[in-house]
Amino acid sequence: MSTPRWSIEQVVALAPTPARYAGAEGLAVPGRWAGLGADDRALWGRCRGSGREPYEAMVDHVELGWRCSCPSRSQPCKHALALLVLWVRGQVPADATPLGVARWLDGRARRPATDPASAGDSAAAPTAEPPEPAGTAEPDPGPEAPPLDLDASRNERLARLLDGLVELDRWLEDRLRTGLSDPALGRYETWDALAARLIDARAGALANRVRRLAGVVGTRPDWHEVVLAELGILHLLAQAGRRVPDLASPLADAVATACGWQVRQSELLAGVPETDTWVVAGRSDTREDRIEVRRVWLRGRRGQWAMVLSFAAYRQALDASLPVGSELTADLHRYPGPSVRALVGSIGEHGPARSTPPPAVDVAGATDEIGRWLAAEPWADRVPVTVRAAATVADGRWVLTDATGSLALAPDAPGLATLVAAGAGSAVDVTVEWTIDGAVPLTVHLPDRDLDIGPVADDSFVSAA
């Protein structure tokens, strides 16, 4: 049995800085490498660099560690990261373990588990396992991996997370003390340093939120309000995260997931699945840093929502296996909480090419659904709802309206023109994503077709799926 490959987001999260990852991407070209190979435990290869001799790089992708002959003092170096990127893309062939790599792995196995160098050949190696963004399932260790003291490992991770949350709250207080007009907020390093610290603390989801916020400062007239509200949500999560051991189970799980607590895919898939017939109600692509994120919203026959996330780095294809308007009977495995996010398990059957659209509510019903969702998960930044309403203009802004009220639409939503054309002044069924900027139309459900109008990834960034 082979070890599952990482996701590209895990590699990104491992990079000490965005610049280091960008440098690695430039090296992640098979033509620059010789002797590439991989097995269930390690990756290896020789990369042509600026020196006369190629750099020998190897990565232990199970018991995270790396080694490279390059002179870089920053760990992991761009060669180790590039090796991981190539592997994630499927560009590292399986091969027998070379003697040098086997010796290195053997040496690592002999070191005490508490030795910091056990994470790599450098004591500066920051982690003992791949860090990941929010709620991402981590790959399972291979069968050859030595047994771990799971309780000790979990306690160590929890302690790091709690330390990170304390630091986050201290940082937030500093921002409030000096004010949002502090010029430091306009510098990316201010945010990036905190994000890096949160990644160290295994709070990848919070690190993502912090990095997103860095991109908001100064970019819109109301950025102060947007940033302030998000600082409030970060404080909420920092406080709730520190109380996780005292919270009731579903809420504790939801908070931990929102902070970035990792769960193993095998644990998720081993749980009791939620089996239903699911309609693919909407799709939305967003760029987050150097990753394109695809959210696919599923609606079960029993009315429950679920979301399947997928990711693509530069030139990778996004998952196109769940086309909007189709339906499938499948097992979904939700993240702890129970979260709206889920993995698709076994698929029983794909339904007809065109499904029965999800049931729509009126505008008042839609705001009720959104409000209930946000009351349960105040940190949610997107909430799906299917509403029957007409697109129109009120006070210079596009809204969805009916006799029960109106719901603001996001002004920059790319699907707005198609929504207006589809309705032509009348009500249509439309699945939207609520965001702080307004509702983003994702799908117009017409009697004979579903129009996928959600934001689409830039095709110069991702390859055609």
Place this chain on the structure above:
Amino acid sequence: MSISVHWHELVTVALLGTDRRDPPPAPDGAVADIVADSLGDTPAARMLTAIAATTVARRAGVRPGPPAPALAPPPADARPLVTPAAAARWRAIVRDWPVLEDEWLLTVARGGWRLPPDVLVGLLRRHRRDAVRWARAVAVGGPAATWLVEHRPELDRPGRRSAASSVDDPLDELPGLAVAPELVGVLEAGAAAASSALRAVLAAGVVPAQRNVLVNFVARCRPDVLGPLAATLRAAADDLGGPAAGLTHTLADLAVARAAMLTELAAQ
């Protein structure tokens, strides 16, 4: 004091910082209770609690705005809607075979079809800087197109209203395309002659520069030869081998796509 007013007070103080301005008192109610229960011992910590509680209250308390008057609809259009398969074909053509797009739209016009909303928006957006094709999209789009451009000006052609020139008949003949000289004579020929001539050109060897004129031939030959032409090309590809085989398969794919396009848009 409402939550909304309190929020604006929080924003004002947050801009200046709590080192320079005291946090505002929370309005009586849940937010004030939460701030009172918070463990924060500094003004900044207490204000963070107020910001978090107020943000949650504002978001979870989202209420609909007042109903708004609906837009006046465009004049009715009784034409049948282009089928989902034909609309999907347009998206594939735009991606893979843009040489067929003019014919697709003119065939829609001649068949008396109405454009679906996503295709109409896609055409207007795609051809904003092409006077003829934009005008063609508006003409085929009918009253819905004019109505839509009024409401979504970003779909309008830049400078259209001030431009002196206008397009006389956007639904005029299909524009001509440069075709390989050896094939000009068989553009209107039957299946046997067209297939034979194209195969002869391919067998003589083609350079990359010839690709476009061969593609243009398949895009403009008689529709009834497309099926036999595709079959002949598939068979020839195996004999030709080498780089010509790849181009031959490509031309066969184009012939199949064009034949399917015309079938989907056959008159109702």
